[in-house]
Amino acid sequence: MPAQSARPTDVYFFATCVVDQFFPGAGMDAITLLERQGIRVHFPEEQTCCGQPAYTSGFPDEARKVAAHQLTLFPNDWPVVVPSGSCAGMMKHHYPTLFAKDPARKTAAEKLSARIYEFTQFLVEVLNFQPEDVGGECTVVLHTSCSARREMGVHLTGRRLLGDLAHVTVAQQDHESECCGFGGTFSVKQPEISAAMVEDKVKSLKATGAERVVSADCGCLMNILGHTAWKDQQEGRAKPSLPGEHIATFLLRRTAKENAQ
Amino acid sequence: MNAPQTPHALHFMPSAGFRARARDVVENPFLRQSFRGAMDFLMSKRAAQFPDPEELESLRSLGERIRQYNLAKLPELLETLETNLTRNGIKVHWAETPEEANAIILGICQKHSARLMVKGKSMVSEEIELNHAAEAAGIGALESDMGEYIVQLAGEKPSHIIMPAIHKTKEQIAKLFHENVPGVEYTDNVDALIQIGRQVLREKFEIADIGLSGVNFAVAETGTLCLVENEGNGRMCTTAPPVHIAITGIEKIVEKLEHVPPLLSLLTRSATGQNISTYFNMISRPRQPGEKDGPGEVHLVLLDNGRSQAYADEQLRKTLQCIRCGACMNHCPVYTRIGGHAYGTTYPGPIGKIISPHMLGLEATAGLTTASSLCGACGEVCPVKIPIPDLLIRLREEAFSEPQANPAMRGQGAGHNGLISAVWRGWSAVYSSPALYRTASWLASRFRWLTPRRQGGWTSVRTPLQPAPKRLRDLIKERN
Numbered sequence: 198m199p200a201q202s203a204r205p206t207d208v209y210f211f212a213t214c215v216v217d218q219f220f221p222g223a224g225m226d227a228i229t230l231l232e233r234q235g236i237r238v239h240f241p242e243e244q245t246c247c248g249q250p251a252y253t254s255g256f257p258d259e260a261r262k263v264a265a266h267q268l269t270l271f272p273n274d275w276p277v278v279v280p281s282g283s284c285a286g287m288m289k290h291h292y293p294t295l296f297a298k299d300p301a302r303k304t305a306a307e308k309l310s311a312r313i314y315e316f317t318q319f320l321v322e323v324l325n326f327q328p329e330d331v332g333g334e335c336t337v338v339l340h341t342s343c344s345a346r347r348e349m350g351v352h353l354t355g356r357r358l359l360g361d362l363a364h365v366t367v368a369q370q371d372h373e374s375e376c377c378g379f380g381g382t383f384s385v386k387q388p389e390i391s392a393a394m395v396e397d398k399v400k401s402l403k404a405t406g407a408e409r410v411v412s413a414d415c416g417c418l419m420n421i422l423g424h425t426a427w428k429d430q431q432e433g434r435a436k437p438s439l440p441g442e443h444i445a446t447f448l449l450r451r452t453a454k455e456n457a458q
Numbered sequence: 459m460n461a462p463q464t465p466h467a468l469h470f471m472p473s474a475g476f477r478a479r480a481r482d483v484v485e486n487p488f489l490r491q492s493f494r495g496a497m498d499f500l501m502s503k504r505a506a507q508f509p510d511p512e513e514l515e516s517l518r519s520l521g522e523r524i525r526q527y528n529l530a531k532l533p534e535l536l537e538t539l540e541t542n543l544t545r546n547g548i549k550v551h552w553a554e555t556p557e558e559a560n561a562i563i564l565g566i567c568q569k570h571s572a573r574l575m576v577k578g579k580s581m582v583s584e585e586i587e588l589n590h591a592a593e594a595a596g597i598g599a600l601e602s603d604m605g606e607y608i609v610q611l612a613g614e615k616p617s618h619i620i621m622p623a624i625h626k627t628k629e630q631i632a633k634l635f636h637e638n639v640p641g642v643e644y645t646d647n648v649d650a651l652i653q654i655g656r657q658v659l660r661e662k663f664e665i666a667d668i669g670l671s672g673v674n675f676a677v678a679e680t681g682t683l684c685l686v687e688n689e690g691n692g693r694m695c696t697t698a699p700p701v702h703i704a705i706t707g708i709e710k711i712v713e714k715l716e717h718v719p720p721l722l723s724l725l726t727r728s729a730t731g732q733n734i735s736t737y738f739n740m741i742s743r744p745r746q747p748g749e750k751d752g753p754g755e756v757h758l759v760l761l762d763n764g765r766s767q768a769y770a771d772e773q774l775r776k777t778l779q780c781i782r783c784g785a786c787m788n789h790c791p792v793y794t795r796i797g798g799h800a801y802g803t804t805y806p807g808p809i810g811k812i813i814s815p816h817m818l819g820l821e822a823t824a825g826l827t828t829a830s831s832l833c834g835a836c837g838e839v840c841p842v843k844i845p846i847p848d849l850l851i852r853l854r855e856e857a858f859s860e861p862q863a864n865p866a867m868r869g870q871g872a873g874h875n876g877l878i879s880a881v882w883r884g885w886s887a888v889y890s891s892p893a894l895y896r897t898a899s900w901l902a903s904r905f906r907w908l909t910p911r912r913q914g915g916w917t918s919v920r921t922p923l924q925p926a927p928k929r930l931r932d933l934i935k936e937r938n
Contacts, residue, residue, distance in 0.1 A: 243892035255854025259886035347834035380831025388915020423920030
């Protein structure tokens with residue numbers, strides 16, 4: 198684990214395009230949670246997307262153009278908190294490679310790379326967040342994205358945050374480290390295989406008997422919750438059989454007295 | 459029970475049919491469960507061999523360094539290998555293509571008026587479709603590895619590079635033996651089946667004219683061919699028949715004998731979860747005067763078949779670090795769902811996706827590059843640290859970019875589609891311009907009710923995606 202950085206007063210928040218457009222609540226909750234830790238959160242208005250969809254699809258020029266724009270958004274030397282392991286991984290590990298042939302931007306990318314934190318990683322490693330659980334007894338299951346696990350190496354931080362909640366039990370699913378089948382354009386280009394993967398993932402999550410699934414990646418959540426909702430529709434259930442949310446939303450609710458269940 | 463139907467014709471299938479073949483397996487609950495069970499077993503065996511993550515990491519780094527060191531010196535090492543093998547009395551042949559390799563092997567067979575060749579397990583012989591070529595030349599080619607023997611009886615190709623018959627149940631094997639081996643009653647007792655196979659093969663080892671094998675490591679400084687195996691059939695193939703022909707890809711070379719033990723340890727532990735294989739053969743020369751056994755003639759065929767193309771590019775060269783352990787397929791969530799045949803290539807799974815384009819060209823394999831969620835499980839377990847996900851991204855770029863002059867790969871641009879490229883250019887224009895993005899995302903939220911309800915493959919098992927009524931930036935503005 199990297200040495201704990203000095204506690205910053207300000208951070209940038211890079212929401213990701215998925216959170217901005219599809220999970221704005223998760224973004225808001227992450228910001229609120231950070232602010233409650235006494236951090237000033239700056240949201241650069243001009244942010245768009247990290248560029249990962251084009252990059253992983255084999256269109257590096259198109260990705261570079263989008264990434265180059267994001268490089269200009271974080272002038273101060275503050276940490277950049279990203280509520281997604283996947284987009285954080287792109288900015289931390291692939292930006293320097295993407296600009297390998299552009300010395301000025303490569304330097305900027307390397308400097309930015311050192312300041313990128315995945316949300317749960319930031320809470321644990323930088324803020325040493327100690328949540329006080331005000332919720333009732335609850336069992337949840339955590340899905341960690343492949344990028345958080347293998348690219349960012351932060352698969353333990355989400356578990357640590359949930360484990361610190363006094364009244365929350367974290368269930369253990371089988372094949373925990375296996376991909377949910379999202380993979381960005383993979384889910385559209387290979388829908389049959391992706392479907393098989395998400396079916397198996399949801400079965401594993403449900404088999405734990407957990408009340409809800411939480412994840413720090415909205416891409417995985419779109420996939421897992423989208424399949425769960427579809428299955429509920431198919432089988433005529435009005436109530437979600439496995440509700441789910443971003444870990445920021447869950448943590449905020451568990452630790453905010455006015456929101457206590 | 460429907461096994462994935464592999465065409466009996468031994469020809470590589472283009473990636474165009476990949477989705478349909480994958481779907482056939484995915485929709486078969488029996489096969490799904492069977493692959494999952496087999497892969498779970500292999501993963502747990504490997505994990506038990508590497509209890510200490512730090513030791514594993516340092517061993518993987520060592521494996522990577524050894525492979526990279528040897529690849530960096532490859533041209534020189536190949537010459538040294540040839541010199542030392544020749545000095546030891548082993549004849550070296552060079553083949554650029556599968557056709558050339560087959561011609562060399564069949565030429566040796568014909569010189570000896572051979573009628574039967576027994577084969578130890580060799581994926582390179584699968585790569586050149588040697589059995590097919592031998593049959594056409596009137597020479598019997600018999601697989602002696604139990605898994606290979608089974609898939610040969612079934613008229614199939616291996617579905618896994620280490621466990622060729624992993625897709626078969628014991629009942630299917632029982633039926634195959636009963637129907638194809640004269641005088642064999644139906645039994646699905648595994649031990650009995652293995653004994654039947656061994657008996658058939660034992661007789662053939664005695665009468666075979668040629669023994670063929672692969673090579674796991676070719677040691678340049680000593681002129682030694684190393685062969686890893688578990689069944690003893692490899693040793694039979696390389697010692698019983700009067701002529702031994704070994705075949706391998708040009709990348710399987712190491713400079714020094716001391717490079718072998720770490721790679722061997724990584725190989726057996728990663729592949730089958732064994733501390734060491736039952737047999738480890740080191741072949742340095744043909745039978746010498748006064749020796750009681752061993753072949754009088756030993757040949758080595760060194761095959762290129764696209765490997766030089768991978769070698770020429772700094773990034774793509776990493777593909778050649780592979781020691782063929784198969785751990786990447788055992789840990790791949792895609793392979794686990796579809797098995798090996800769906801890929802339609804000799805080498806399936808993650809390694810197959812990155813090596814096959816060099817052998818077959820991107821024309822035939824562009825589609826395979828998309829069959830990955832880039833989850834990274836393959837790269838995480840690779841004993842020589844091949845960055846498989848990064849290579850897949852690179853191959854996507856090679857496949858889908860506009861055709862260029864002097865490309866790094868055969869078939870570059872084969873998957874190029876003007877419309878898709880235009881969509882990405884448009885996407886890039888919107889997401890690199892804050893003003894355009896603001897407008898586009900505002901419109902998407904404002905008119906969210908216009909979002910199509912059917913969204914291609916996404917909605918086949920998921921509810922449609924729909925933008926939230928307000929974007930995060932709107933929520934932030936409202937709050938402030």
